[in-house]
Amino acid sequence: MEIGVGAEMETNIVATQVTLQEGLQARAVNCWPSVRFDIAAANNALARFIPAGFYYKTFLWPNWRVYEPFIRRAAGLGRPARHPDPNSYEMRYAHCDVLIVGAGPAGLAAAAAAASSGARVMLVEQDATLGGSLRWRSGEVDGAPGAVWIERQRTALAASPEVRVLTRTAAMGYFDHNALALLEEVDASTASAPRARLWQVRAKRVVLATGAIERPIVFAGNDRPGVMLASAVAQYIGDFGVLSGRRAVFFTNNDSAYASAEAYLAAGGAIAAIVDSRPTKSERGAGIEASGVRVICGGAVVATHGRPALSRLSVRKAGGDTIEIAADLLAISGGWSPTLHLHCQSGGAPRWDEGLACLVPGASVQSENSVGACAGEFLLSEALAHGAATGALAAHLAGFRFAPSPAPQAISSIGFSIEPLWRVGGRGKAFVDFQNDVTADDLALAQRENFISVEHLKRYTTLGMGTDQGKTSNVNAIGIMSELRQQPAAVSGVTRYRFPYKPIALGALAGMRRGEKFKPRRRLTLHDWHQANGAVFEEYGPWTRPAHYPRAGETGWMAEQREALAVRNKVGIFDGSPLGKIEVLGPDAAKFLDLVYANRMSNLEIGKCRYGLMLNELGVIIDDGVCSRLADDHFLVGTTSAGAGRIAAWLQEWLQCEWVDLEVLVAPITQCFDVITLSGPNARDLLSEVGVDFDISAKMMPHLTWSGGKVGGMNARVFRVSYTGEVSFEINVAPSDMSKLWHVCFEVGQQFGVTPVGIDAWSLLRTERGFLHIGADTDGTTTPLDIGWGRVLKRKTDFIGRRSLLRPADQREDRLNFVGLELINREDTVRVGFPVRSKDAAKATDGYVTSAGFSPTLKRHVALGMLERGRARVGEVVALIGDRGDISARVTEPGAFDPKGERVHG
């Protein structure tokens, strides 16, 4: 069913597991349009026309998607809430020596034994209270009624300082190296409490005491309201004091149902008959018969009748006669299936137990043991004894003294002695998977169509694919398939159980990592200044940076154009702080940089800067930037803003893993310096006015040099490098000085027409100038040879990626080359992604536009692109495939503005 409304809505919830609260809103989902007129009930009449795989076979035209929404609606798949989850969730980590999953009798016995050794114990229970089946089953432990013994255990555990007990906490997954995920549903009574808490626990030993789930019996009409599991009848009585019917029939193939029948009798219910499929009357059968209950041995329920709920059922007796019995409750027990999910997830392979007719845990792969019903120990005395012994052993294996304590003694035990009854023959729908409406006939059809592997069977019929993941249906399906194939159940196999054990809110997995907390947002030191000056921010990698600074009445594009013009004509001020900065220091620093750059750095003079390319071992360009020599053994490697972290880690990897003998220290210092870039014809005048204590004249400090000293009285490193093609000074200062120096530059700059410049204009300026932008103009295939850097192969020494550039594929002449594209018609518009039409009709394109924009200086669109054989085609006119027809463009060297690069030397 579905509970809650609006954002709080949750779907596919099991009705019996919801705690009732005042004002709870619930709707059924497994029937459409309504419970009284379920379209699936109409399907019942058509059942023989809608077999397994029907939908796959029928709704092929025009395609499945046309029909899927209607089918899913009728299939009762819930609707997700359409609003963000308003709840909060937490995540916690824990370590313990022994983690015990399940606080039934076996789990409690294990916890007591483990705790007595002094080990750190965690006991987790998915129910709100401890005790498991002992809460509602008759039975005495250590001479006390179950409930009293449970309370004693609870009190003792609560008093143990090293024990943590979590209720309403389900173990959802079992991962490598004994890591488990637990979901704790937090008591909603505290308003500030999160709705749920996801625990990640690392345990030295794990004891699985997850119990077993009763199986239904597969017979015609087993889905009629009024039919329920025998243990559920007993649990309703024990846990809630609810009698599920007035006049019941019990139908079983094992002894456990007799205990449920006795509880039902004791609570005042009347039993019309117990139908036991086993031909021989068991001791339990004889016992209850003596108290006046009719027991039909060798019989089977073959049909149920009544609308909307059960009123009568048909029983076929051993001799073949069929009798009718009036009843409003049919309690069934087809045996018990150990809850093996966690054992499976830990890597264990369950094995078939012929005597118990179910899967039981196989050999342990991780440090875990199963005890109690989940290990096939269905007798209370057995579960208690093994639980206590395993708890003591687990603590010992976790490094604590072995402290065997006497196991709790149980005087009353429920017998089992099952004889499998996988399917009762008869006409009508006999459900195997109640949630996904898979019947015994569907399994037979799948078998006829050769979907016999359990994994195929599951996907063809959808058996076990609901939110219950086959908890009640898997073993019956294995049994039925084995009968159909006339082979032992042991060879039929079992589908894997996967995380999570039960449905889990996505919000619980996300925890606090949502919204603003999903990923740390990196802001510039001057974020507030940019904001106050009208910046429009955008995300660039992890950074939030100004895209442009629109004035009143300006669009973003207009601002970009104005800012770009200011750089060309006067001076722009740009916050380049995220630019990657890595110091490389040591006697082998120059040798190392010769290996990591495609071009040589060891011959760079102190005080000079050089643009360089870094390649990966495939010869592909991964980053670019300016390298500056600070001293003989000391370099500053500049990277792109996006590459700052990645390149520093990459340099470390080469030093630690390959060139371990090189004496080099790599220090990422990106955050140690903020960067003010002044760019434009007035940049030098502005900087002089701010005040520098070193010579910044074009003669003394030409392009591609650097100097250190005071700028505006503050310590700074100033680099003459340019991204825009204009005279530029990149001023590196400590973040603590950033605000002051920026303000000084901005104030003093007013007389020189200084304009704040955002990323948009910055990118446009470099596109005009034809500079490469890694990741925009290049992709994961672009090599230096493709961008006209063939000279790197003239070097005498090795560098990362060099050998790859010699491969035939890298030397091919028809590779994509980096070129400029000059539009023939000045009115044409070009955008990134426009393909270049190929003259070869068999080929789609010859390349594409990688950077483009309207140049306010040239008054036309400018573009860069990757073009097949591009460099050999300079001068050729090509056709770009535009939105409204082809656009003619002439292939040029990159760089529409100042192609000779003269302005930067001004």
Add this chain to the structure above:
Amino acid sequence: MLLINCPWCGPRDEIEFRCAGQSHIARPGPYDRVSDEEWARYLFYRKNPKGLHSERWLHDVGCRQWFNIARDTRTHEIKVIYAMTDPKPEESTP
């Protein structure tokens, strides 16, 4: 979620680490004496054993040091953790 005993920081969750795959791959050289095939083997050919596998790991959100792990790919059992410069451990016959 593996529990990895970083040689510098002690046992930490796998989430703090990065695995860079097979270790002990010698970089062939000098570059002008390496055949295309030898270079291709260095770049692309990797083992995918069922059993003991030597891998390079980085304690990325920690000490940022690289080291080797010999891991059983069937069980994820970590057999040995050793330095980048140490030789590959021999697989002991059980």
